[in-house]
Amino acid sequence: MSYPGFQYTAPRSVREAVEVLRLAKERGKGAKILAGGTDLMVQLRERAVTPDVVVDISRIPSLTRIERMGNEIRIGPLVTHSMLATSDLIREYVGVLSEAARAVGSPQIRNLGTLGGNIVNASPAADTIPALVILEARLILTGPGGERVLSITDFFKGPYATVIGKDELLTGIIVPLPPPSGRAIFLKLARRKALAIARMNLACMLYYNRQKEVFEWTRLCVGSSTPRPVRMTEAEKALEGQPFTDSVLQKAGRAAAEQMVALSGLRSSTAYKKPVVGDLVMRAVRLAVEKG
Ligand SMILES: Cc1cc2nc3c(=O)[nH]c(=O)nc-3n(C[C@H](O)[C@H](O)[C@H](O)COP(=O)(O)OP(=O)(O)OC[C@H]3O[C@@H](n4cnc5c(N)ncnc54)[C@H](O)[C@@H]3O)c2cc1C
Numbered sequence: 001m002s003y004p005g006f007q008y009t010a011p012r013s014v015r016e017a018v019e020v021l022r023l024a025k026e027r028g029k030g031a032k033i034l035a036g037g038t039d040l041m042v043q044l045r046e047r048a049v050t051p052d053v054v055v056d057i058s059r060i061p062s063l064t065r066i067e068r069m070g071n072e073i074r075i076g077p078l079v080t081h082s083m084l085a086t087s088d089l090i091r092e093y094v095g096v097l098s099e100a101a102r103a104v105g106s107p108q109i110r111n112l113g114t115l116g117g118n119i120v121n122a123s124p125a126a127d128t129i130p131a132l133v134i135l136e137a138r139l140i141l142t143g144p145g146g147e148r149v150l151s152i153t154d155f156f157k158g159p160y161a162t163v164i165g166k167d168e169l170l171t172g173i174i175v176p177l178p179p180p181s182g183r184a185i186f187l188k189l190a191r192r193k194a195l196a197i198a199r200m201n202l203a204c205m206l207y208y209n210r211q212k213e214v215f216e217w218t219r220l221c222v223g224s225s226t227p228r229p230v231r232m233t234e235a236e237k238a239l240e241g242q243p244f245t246d247s248v249l250q251k252a253g254r255a256a257a258e259q260m261v262a263l264s265g266l267r268s269s270t271a272y273k274k275p276v277v278g279d280l281v282m283r284a285v286r287l288a289v290e291k292g
Contacts, residue, residue: 010056014142014171017057021167022144024053031055033169035078036112038105039121063116063171066090075173077116081128082107084115093177096184096203100131103188103201116170119152124159129229130203130221131186132173140172141165149174156228181207181216183291185284189276200224200276204284208244215239220284222256225277226263234259235281244289252285253278 011017017033024031032051034040035058043049057063063076066087073093075084084090084101091098104110104118104127118128119139129152137152143165155162164170178184184205206218218239220232235256242248257278261270 006051007053008056009053010059012059014060014062014169017055017060017169018142018144018167020053020055021169025167029053031166033057033120035114035117036080038109038113039117039123057169068093071177073175073177075115075175077114077119077170077173079115081105081110081113081115081118084128085110094131094135094175096186096205097128097131097135097175099184099186100127100201100203103127103186115173119155119173120162120164120170122156122160122162124227124229125199125201125224127186127188127201127223130201130223132175133221133229133231134184134203134205134219135175135178136219137176138174139170140174141168142171143168147171153228153230158227178205179207179217183207183288185288185291187280187284187287189280200273200280202280202284204281204288206239206285206288208289213243214241215244218285220256220281222260222277222280225260225273230263232256232259232281239285249282249285250278253282256281 009020011020021031029052031053032040032049034054034056058078063078065076066079066089067074068089073089081101081104085098104113115128118126132152138149139152139155141148141164144167157163182205186203188201189199201223204220207216209216218236220235221229222232223229235252238252238255239248257274260277261274
């Protein structure tokens with residue numbers, strides 16, 4: 001099979017890449033950014049996308065860093081899932097992102113696939129997104145007019161749709177350090193263990209105060225369950241200020257399932273997903289509390 005022709009360019013800096021995107025937009029040409037290519041190559045092959053220009057950003061060194069800056073960790077969009085899985089900084093401070101990255105595909109996919117690609121591709125099943133949502137991450141988008149920063153939840157419009165402009169590049173992911181009291185967990189449900197795209201996944205972080213015997217705060221996000229990634233605020237409310245009991249967990253599970261249906265409407269998958277969301281939430285909360 002031959003690919004439809006496109007111009008290929010590999011800029012060496014963000015400024016150069018943005019200029020290529022700006023010119024393509026000005027000339028009415030479709031441009032696609034290539035990072036690890038694990039999503040894009042499939043889409044090109046299937047002709048789901050037919051760009052005039054492919055902008056390979058994999059040779060821009062400044063986009064591959066993981067750095068601590070005060071109370072935040074800054075992650076370059078070219079950081080791969082393997083790098084996230086093994087980085088001491090990520091494991092120590094935002095371990096849930098490391099767990100999510102470890103759940104991605106196979107070693108080959110983790111070595112090539114990047115965090116930026118996972119975010120911008122905006123698959124509802126993307127493994128890192130629920131973790132970034134509960135970490136309250138922010139994204140830096142760079143375009144011809146400079147940078148803008150927005151919260152990860154404001155980035156997505158729907159499945160595979162985001163607010164990124166045609167002449168913008170995702171250039172950084174800012175992850176605020178969560179309170180040290182938080183205990184976090186990432187769970188993934190997939191058909192097969194290896195190479196499976198998640199049927200559903202969940203990230204949870206919470207602080208259970210053992211002296212007072214109440215949940216002080218909780219953050220929950222379930223992937224593949226809502227049109228846009230959101231916090232399961234109804235389940236969070238059902239937990240906060242409550243003790244760690246079966247009935248509180250069941251209430252939280254039901255609240256999450258009801259919020260999913262309210263946001264997604266009744267679909268063919270609802271019969272499967274509704275009880276599973278509830279169970280996932282209960283399991284995750286239990287496991288997070290057991291972390292101590
Ligand atoms: C066999 C297989 C298994 C997989 N398993 C999983 C899995 O278990 N979990 C999971 O979450 N994903 C999985 N994926 C999907 C994919 O590997 C991930 O989404 C990966 O993180 C994409 O990163 P990439 O660098 O390869 O993106 P690319 O394919 O290079 O790009 C993806 C999209 O993002 C855009 N883009 C990339 N970087 C930027 C940027 N910096 N700024 C603006 N736009 C950008 C591209 O234009 C493209 O639209 C799998 C894919 C395959 C083929």
